[in-house]
Amino acid sequence: MDLKDFNHYLITPKQNNELAKVDSHPWEDIPSCKLEAGEELDRLRKQIADLQQRFFIDRRKKFLIVLQGMDTSGKNSTIRHVFKGVNPQGVHVSSFDKPTNHELAHDYLWRVHQCAPRDGEIMIFDRSHYEDVLAVRVNKLKPESVWRKRFRHINDFEQLLADEDTLILKLFLHIDSETQRERLQNRLDVPMKNWKFDPSDLTARKFWNRYEVAYEEVFEKTSTPHAPWYLIPSSKKWARNLLVARLVVAYLNELRLSYPKVDFDPATIEIT
Amino acid sequence: MDLKDFNHYLITPKQNNELAKVDSHPWEDIPSCKLEAGEELDRLRKQIADLQQRFFIDRRKKFLIVLQGMDTSGKNSTIRHVFKGVNPQGVHVSSFDKPTNHELAHDYLWRVHQCAPRDGEIMIFDRSHYEDVLAVRVNKLKPESVWRKRFRHINDFEQLLADEDTLILKLFLHIDSETQRERLQNRLDVPMKNWKFDPSDLTARKFWNRYEVAYEEVFEKTSTPHAPWYLIPSSKKWARNLLVARLVVAYLNELRLSYPKVDFDPATIEIT
Numbered sequence: 001m002d003l004k005d006f007n008h009y010l011i012t013p014k015q016n017n018e019l020a021k022v023d024s025h026p027w028e029d030i031p032s033c034k035l036e037a038g039e040e041l042d043r044l045r046k047q048i049a050d051l052q053q054r055f056f057i058d059r060r061k062k063f064l065i066v067l068q069g070m071d072t073s074g075k076n077s078t079i080r081h082v083f084k085g086v087n088p089q090g091v092h093v094s095s096f097d098k099p100t101n102h103e104l105a106h107d108y109l110w111r112v113h114q115c116a117p118r119d120g121e122i123m124i125f126d127r128s129h130y131e132d133v134l135a136v137r138v139n140k141l142k143p144e145s146v147w148r149k150r151f152r153h154i155n156d157f158e159q160l161l162a163d164e165d166t167l168i169l170k171l172f173l174h175i176d177s178e179t180q181r182e183r184l185q186n187r188l189d190v191p192m193k194n195w196k197f198d199p200s201d202l203t204a205r206k207f208w209n210r211y212e213v214a215y216e217e218v219f220e221k222t223s224t225p226h227a228p229w230y231l232i233p234s235s236k237k238w239a240r241n242l243l244v245a246r247l248v249v250a251y252l253n254e255l256r257l258s259y260p261k262v263d264f265d266p267a268t269i270e271i272t
Numbered sequence: 273m274d275l276k277d278f279n280h281y282l283i284t285p286k287q288n289n290e291l292a293k294v295d296s297h298p299w300e301d302i303p304s305c306k307l308e309a310g311e312e313l314d315r316l317r318k319q320i321a322d323l324q325q326r327f328f329i330d331r332r333k334k335f336l337i338v339l340q341g342m343d344t345s346g347k348n349s350t351i352r353h354v355f356k357g358v359n360p361q362g363v364h365v366s367s368f369d370k371p372t373n374h375e376l377a378h379d380y381l382w383r384v385h386q387c388a389p390r391d392g393e394i395m396i397f398d399r400s401h402y403e404d405v406l407a408v409r410v411n412k413l414k415p416e417s418v419w420r421k422r423f424r425h426i427n428d429f430e431q432l433l434a435d436e437d438t439l440i441l442k443l444f445l446h447i448d449s450e451t452q453r454e455r456l457q458n459r460l461d462v463p464m465k466n467w468k469f470d471p472s473d474l475t476a477r478k479f480w481n482r483y484e485v486a487y488e489e490v491f492e493k494t495s496t497p498h499a500p501w502y503l504i505p506s507s508k509k510w511a512r513n514l515l516v517a518r519l520v521v522a523y524l525n526e527l528r529l530s531y532p533k534v535d536f537d538p539a540t541i542e543i544t
Contacts, residue, residue, distance in 0.1 A: 059377075105331075105390035107436035113385040118377035149435045156428035163421045164379035 003250045005029075009243070011172070011219045011229040019212045022231060024176045026239035037242045041081070044245040049085045051249065052122060054257035056090035059120035061255065062166040065248070066125045068134075069173030070211060071201045072183035073234050075126050078173065081241040082248065083124070092117075095126040108132045108150070109157055116161060129154055130218055138210045151221040162226035169251055170227060171244060172215065173234040177208050275522045277301075281515070283444070283491045283501040291484045294503060296448045298511035306510045313353070313510075316517040321357045323521065324394060326529035328362035331392035333527065334438040337520070338397045340406075341445030342483060343473045344455035345506050347398050350445065353513040354520065355396070364389075367398040380404045380422070381429055388433060401426055402490055410482045423493040434498035441523055442499060443516060444487065445506040449480050 008027070011017060031037045055063065067075045083091055094115035103111045109129055117123035133150050136142050158168055175183075184205070187197040204211070223229040230247060234240040280299070283289060303309045327335065339347045355363055366387035375383045381401055389395035405422050408414050430440055447455075456477070459469040476483070495501040502519060506512040 062378075102390075105392075106334075106388060107433055107438070109432060110385060110388055113382060116378060116382055118374075120377075146435075153428070153432045153435065156425070156432065160381060160425045160428070161379055163418075163425065166379070 001246055001250050003254055006230060006247055006250060009230045009232065011223045011231050013220050013223050017216045017219045019174065019215060022174060024174045024179060024233050024235040026233055026236050030239045030242060034238045037238045041242050041245055044249055045085045047249050048245065051252040051257060052086045052090060054259060055122065055252060056087060056120045057259060058257055060165065062117035062119055063122045064117050064125065064161065064166055064168045065122065066128045066130070066170040067173065068128060068130050069234065070175060070180060071204055072180050073173035073175045074237055074240060075173060077237065078241060078244050079124055079126065082245045090120060091122045093124045093126055096128055096131060109153060117166060133218060134211065134214045137214050138207045154222055155224060158224065158227040167251065168227035169247070170229045172229055172231050173240060174231050175234050179235040180205065273518055273522050275526055278502060278519055278522060281502045281504065283495045283503050285492050285495050289488045289491045291446065291487060294446060296446045296451065296505050296507040298505055298508050302511045302514060309510045309514045313514050313517055316521055317357045319521050320517065323524040323529060324358045324362055326531065327394065327524060328359060328392045329532060330529055332437065334389035334391055335394045336389050336397065336433065336438055336440045337394065338400045338402070338442040339445065340400060340402050341506065342447060342452055343476055344452050345445035345447045346509055346512060347445060349509065350513060350516050351396055351398065354517045362392060363394045365396045365398055368400055368403060381425065389438060405490060406483065406486045409486050410479045426494055427496060430496065430499040439523065440499035442501045444501055444503050445512060446503050447506050451507040452477065
């Protein structure tokens with residue numbers, strides 16, 4: 001699959017991104033059956049492992065994958081299912097929870113920039129600098145005069161990374177409110193899942209509409225050619241994983257990575 | 273002295289900044305005698321120590337001082353003479369030598385951003401991200417298509433820091449080529465100073481004109497209202513120190529820092 005096959009998932013700044021109206025269930029290009037999707041995912045994982053190894057050896061580019069989504073949209077689960085099988089030497093995950101006091105004493109991109117990938121590295125952001133215009137806005141942690149300037153900072157920051165050889169792929173795992181309700185309830189109903197429940201998720205859930213508005217402005221302001229946002233319908237977990245895996249493969253395939261050429265003739269060298 | 277008293281040292285983007293034509297010897301607002309300058313510097317140092325303590329306690333702003341200049345212009349010596357007497361808990365120096373391989377594997381602002389100051393901190397950059405459009409350009413370490421984009425990155429980066437409550441003061445310690453010749457020769461002639469001599473300084477000296485051109489473009493592109501460049505005539509060391517100390521005092525005075533107000537009446541509290 002080519003990257004252009006994902007154009008209908010691409011969020012363009014000008015389109016109407018009213019999230020509530022976008023279907024969060026699998027679209028027609030996903031197999032209707034979980035088993036079939038699982039077989040394809042297995043094949044894709046092998047491709048990802050191979051492409052990642054070449055990317056790691058090539059060391060000419062950096063790759064940043066940003067994962068955002070409402071609570072229970074499955075950021076952690078996506079990482080686990082799509083990236084198991086890769087060489088952990090070259091793939092890392094940075095989780096951006098509530099900033100510490102030490103982090104808060106610096107500009108908000110300080111802790112984020114530290115985690116930017118290096119040559120040959122695939123870095124996955126589990127949440128990201130986007131929380132500084134999402135959670136910060138919704139919870140009124142900073143006045144609008146402060147967070148509104150951040151759209152520009154974020155675009156500038158991503159432009160810097162892109163100019164310095166970073167591929168950037170931003171994924172919004174889209175679920176609807178009913179799906180979140182079911183998943184949160186499930187965390188309460190199933191004893192083995194109780195640990196996943198955090199009462200503060202209920203507060204965030206109350207702000208569902210505010211988050212939607214905040215996300216819509218994020219997409220409008222920060223989906224750029226060098227750092228596009230893709231909307232991943234995520235109400236079915238197996239469809240979400242499959243779609244993300246397909247997209248990662250398409251992204252890495254664009255690079256036409258081969259193993260580095262050598263400037264000697266191996267046939268002329270004898271190891272004694 | 274008010275900050276506006278330094279306007280003739282301020283480098284505005286539009287003015288003709290042909291460095292070779294700018295006098296690197298003290299201008300008329302500096303005492304003609306070293307002794308008199310020394311007494312004033314002593315007084316200024318006490319002021320800096322006091323202002324820095326208030327800045328540290330206040331913790332509402334960050335302060336970044338960038339020092340650039342040709343070899344032997346006295347970056348280290350300026351730091352030593354102007355900042356001795358401050359509380360080292362709140363003043364730090366980051367020196368940006370040749371990047372390591374680990375640093376080179378990231379975007380060039382990665383190592384710089386890590387050293388950006390936190391609330392209440394005065395951070396002095398001994399060399400800086402400007403080397404990525406100076407040394408990199410002069411020594412052709414990257415093609416022009418790469419380093420030319422960096423002027424914009426740098427302005428964006430400094431805008432981010434400024435928007436997030438960082439004062440930025442950029443100082444160019446200006447010497448002429450003859451002064452550099454004398455100082456380098458002195459490092460060879462005086463055994464106690466031999467350690468300061470680095471044969472690679474001779475290579476940089478050969479590129480004097482190229483550095484001048486590169487600096488002139490730096491000033492043209494990156495002297496902004498929120499992160500201005502000041503030209504410090506530095507062929508007389510004592511005049512250079514005095515001028516930098518005056519400017520730092522003027523900068524901190526602008527903040528009108530007082531000790532934090534308390535929201536209780538100390539007279540009503542009895543310690544038993």
